[in-house]
Amino acid sequence: MPLPRALLALTIGLCLAATATPAQEPLREEPGFLRVQIDGRVARLETLVVRPDRASGRLPLALITHGKAPSHTRMGDLRAVGYAAIARDLARRGWIAAVVVRRGFGQSDGPFSTEGAGCDLPNMVPRFESDAKELEAALKALTERPDVAPDRIIALGESAGGAAVMALAQRKPPGLKAVINVAGGLDLSDCVEKGRDALVATVRHWPWKDTVPQLWVYAGNDELFPPFLVDRMRGAALDRGGDVRLIALPEVKPRGHAALQNGRARFVWLREMDTSLRAWNLPTHSPGRPKTEFDRIGLEGRASVFENYFSAPGEKAMAVSRTGKSFTYRYGEKDLEAARRNALSDCGKKAEDCRLAFENDQAVDAP
Structure with a gap:
């Protein structure tokens, strides 16, 4: 038949x-921990490093960091491997991609920083500054690797991690060339409007002068950071002299805030990332x-x-x-x-x- x-x-x-x-598959994955110094204390941060397996010499470094779960229980569930797909996408572009789990999340040492960012005192500057210190410490440890080019670094963050990499840029760590913020910010669910005003005030507080260029990616249906809020944030950055390119994605289903991991959204914003990487004279396809x-x-x-x-x-x-x-x-x-x-x-x-x-x-x- x-x-x-x-x-x-x-x-x-x-x-x-x-x-x-x-x-x-020409990639090598290295799960483990970074030993870093933050405010004079040693901490271990859960890390996943993905790199091209056959490349030699020093490669550019892409630091990747996560958002904030809505509860402490779910914060403990977070794992670096959950961001492996994003790390592989960057490693295929010639980067050493390092997913770094911040203190109080996953298997990283605690405690989670509780500085600022509450409804009684909705000041997000101390919270983002604390996160940025951790990322700066992680960069210092990662650039000690013999396969990392310490003068070619980008930082990519999601949600609260997107705000953290924006704050990192304000600290001007050596070698940082650009920042990619995907759905970045911090949501105060018990006082939404206060939280949104505080987020804009934080962006306006940062100096921005002579900082690295940034690519921002937000979905039109982001339930935490809608377009009118993103426009206020970007306006505050541009008014202070920031170099911010915005990619406004169409509706991302089922959740606009999940633009980092959503396959269809990644299909769009990865192309835009490649465009920016070329404009910044950084490696990509x-x-x-x-x-x-x-x-x-x-x-x-x-x-x-x-x-x-x-x-x-x-x-x-x-x-x-x-x-x-x-x-x-x-x-x-x-x-x-x-x-x-x-x-x-x-x-x-x-x-x-x-x-x-x-x-x-x-x-x-x-x-």
């Missing part, structure tokens, strides 16, 4: 893929590579769609059909095997000679 066309195409694609040169690969494989049309693959979040894979001169890719999958399977399946609905061309950013199929 003949196989259905779609199943036949998938079977052929899987068989052909098996003959291609397998791509090995080569802008010429997509055209080179497009021509090498012998594809036609949709070159701009092909370009998007290289900025797309992992885990991802691309399948191509030479007879159809077409391609299909999947990104943001739970693992590489799922990305392979789904890319081949989608391609197999249109052609019978589908085979894998890329697994994440590695070419696996020579023409």
